[in-house]
Amino acid sequence: MTDPRLDLLLQDCPGLRLTTEPAELEHYGRDWTRRWTPAPLAIALPGNVDEVQAILRWASAQGVAVVPSGGRTGLSGGAVAANGELVLSLERMNKPLAFDAVDRTLTVQAGMALEAVHNAALEHGLIYPVDFAARGSCSIGGNIATNAGGIRVIRYGNTREWIAGLKVVTASGELLELNKGLIKNSSGYDFRQLLIASEGTLGVIVEATLKLTDPPPASNVMLLALPSFEVLMQVFAAFRERMQLQAFEFFTDRALEHVLAHGAQAPFAEVHPFYVVTEFAAGDEVQEAAAMAAFEACMEQGWVSDGVVSQSDAQAAQLWRLREGITEAVARYKPYKNDVSVRISAMPAFMARTQALIGQAYPHFDVVWFGHIGDGNLHINVLKPDATDDAQFLQQCEHVTKLLAQVLKDFDGSISAEHGIGLVKKGYLDSTRGEAEIALMQAVKRAFDPQGLLNPGKVFDL
Numbered sequence: 309m310t311d312p313r314l315d316l317l318l319q320d321c322p323g324l325r326l327t328t329e330p331a332e333l334e335h336y337g338r339d340w341t342r343r344w345t346p347a348p349l350a351i352a353l354p355g356n357v358d359e360v361q362a363i364l365r366w367a368s369a370q371g372v373a374v375v376p377s378g379g380r381t382g383l384s385g386g387a388v389a390a391n392g393e394l395v396l397s398l399e400r401m402n403k404p405l406a407f408d409a410v411d412r413t414l415t416v417q418a419g420m421a422l423e424a425v426h427n428a429a430l431e432h433g434l435i436y437p438v439d440f441a442a443r444g445s446c447s448i449g450g451n452i453a454t455n456a457g458g459i460r461v462i463r464y465g466n467t468r469e470w471i472a473g474l475k476v477v478t479a480s481g482e483l484l485e486l487n488k489g490l491i492k493n494s495s496g497y498d499f500r501q502l503l504i505a506s507e508g509t510l511g512v513i514v515e516a517t518l519k520l521t522d523p524p525p526a527s528n529v530m531l532l533a534l535p536s537f538e539v540l541m542q543v544f545a546a547f548r549e550r551m552q553l554q555a556f557e558f559f560t561d562r563a564l565e566h567v568l569a570h571g572a573q574a575p576f577a578e579v580h581p582f583y584v585v586t587e588f589a590a591g592d593e594v595q596e597a598a599a600m601a602a603f604e605a606c607m608e609q610g611w612v613s614d615g616v617v618s619q620s621d622a623q624a625a626q627l628w629r630l631r632e633g634i635t636e637a638v639a640r641y642k643p644y645k646n647d648v649s650v651r652i653s654a655m656p657a658f659m660a661r662t663q664a665l666i667g668q669a670y671p672h673f674d675v676v677w678f679g680h681i682g683d684g685n686l687h688i689n690v691l692k693p694d695a696t697d698d699a700q701f702l703q704q705c706e707h708v709t710k711l712l713a714q715v716l717k718d719f720d721g722s723i724s725a726e727h728g729i730g731l732v733k734k735g736y737l738d739s740t741r742g743e744a745e746i747a748l749m750q751a752v753k754r755a756f757d758p759q760g761l762l763n764p765g766k767v768f769d770l
């Protein structure tokens with residue numbers, strides 16, 4: 309190790325896995341955003357809580373900034389280390405620790421992949437219901453640090469709903485045990501909830517006690533083709549009033565084109581402007597009949613032009629791929645991502661205004677719209693035209709986001725529905741949070757991390 313501070317770290321924490329290999333610095337210094345050049349000091353891969361505590365004690369004594377790091381699938385630059393920080397990867401702390409059948413909780417290390425959590429819950433006949441396409445590579449710690457949403461929020465809520473307890477190491481190396489799995493606890497401030505969505509700025513989550521629930525009955529997946537987005541909410545209402553929906557996801561013809569070009573199978577003979585993937589319980593004839601009644605009502609009204617229902621698990625997966633494959637399919641165009649939310653009822657008006665705004669300012673932009681429309685969350689991805697250079701494209705996209713932030717203010721919406729603020733949306737935090745609220749957030753940050761060493765420069769500057 310060439311930096312003497314790293315020798316001190318190894319003295320304090322003998323046996324710690326620590327690397328400064330250039331390929332590792334590159335690998336662990338970036339997330340999915342790929343916008344910043346990685347430049348971490350080193351990568352620490354602790355194997356237990358004691359090592360995490362030793363790292364943070366050392367960091368606070370040496371004044372070294374630390375970036376907590378999970379699967380680095382984040383889309384807001386939260387796990388980027390571009391300024392000589394130590395990356396603290398939870399990757400090796402990836403095991404289930406305890407299951408409690410009475411409490412229906414599963415305690416896990418924070419580096420466990422979301423999919424591994426799903427599988428561990430299923431081994432006990434239960435589910436951990438938060439789910440989305442990055443399940444194989446994102447970590448539960450990263451999910452908690454971003455309050456991840458995903459495809460089943462309308463049925464089960466965000467990550468926040470499923471956290472019964474957290475173990476967190478603070479900037480000074482103290483271990484906090486937050487809520488300890490209790491259901492009722494009115495003993496003062498709930499720091500567990502404060503840590504959720506804190507994006508690595510308040511503490512390092514090392515363990516989580518997750519609530520589990522019963523698996524849903526057999527479900528069907530239905531793909532609907534829609535003639536316009538104005539009818540989206542009518543279709544949503546028609547289905548929701550008849551059945552328990554588990555998902556109601558939306559994408560456009562442009563999104564579908566990219567997924568098909570990426571190897572997916574076309575669902576209909578004709579192209580339609582908008583699509584919805586919905587999933588609902590289909591365990592018995594009553595539920596099946598309700599789904600058909602909703603579909604027929606929508607067809608009669610002209611809100612739906614075509615539809616297909618999965619007849620097997622394989623077909624359900626195929627239909628889901630059309631929605632879940634969008635992120636991968638557009639990745640090669642270096643999309644500028646907006647991840648916004650408004651109240652569900654405001655969605656059509658918000659979409660119309662946003663579409664007009666982007667269309668007027670940048671008519672040549674290739675905009676891919678998709679998202680979790682049933683919970684008011686829209687993803688607006690602007691794809692970089694080959695002819696435009698990176699800097700100019702970024703400048704134009706930042707301009708669009710500035711306009712979008714103003715619209716969101718008018719709609720009382722959020723500039724980050726589920727991806728977090730990180731670096732990407734830091735300049736727009738004030739479109740969603742008031743001045744006094746941001747000042748309080750900064751005061752909380754100072755209370756937890758007086759030296760400003762935990763993920764500095766993310767969410768806001770101090």
Ligand code: FAD
Nearest residue numbers: 378379380381382386440447449450451453456457508513
């Ligand atoms: P990272 O990217 O490693 O980190 C994210 C943030 O959390 C950073 O600020 C980091 O410092 C902090 N952090 C990580 N681990 C810890 C820890 N142990 N303690 C404290 N802070 C920590 N997100 C959604 O919400 N819904 C979706 O539907 C969705 N779909 C996606 C699909 C694809 C294909 C991809 C690539 C991403 C998607 N995401 C989605 C975004 C991303 O997967 C989530 O934000 C996820 O929760 C990040 O987890 P991670 O382990 O990769 O975190």
Ligand code: MLT
Nearest residue numbers: 441632635645679680687
């Ligand atoms: C999604 O809903 O697919 C994710 O949030 C990923 C993305 O926005 O690209």
Ligand code: ZN
Nearest residue numbers: 458680687726
């Ligand atoms: Zn999403």
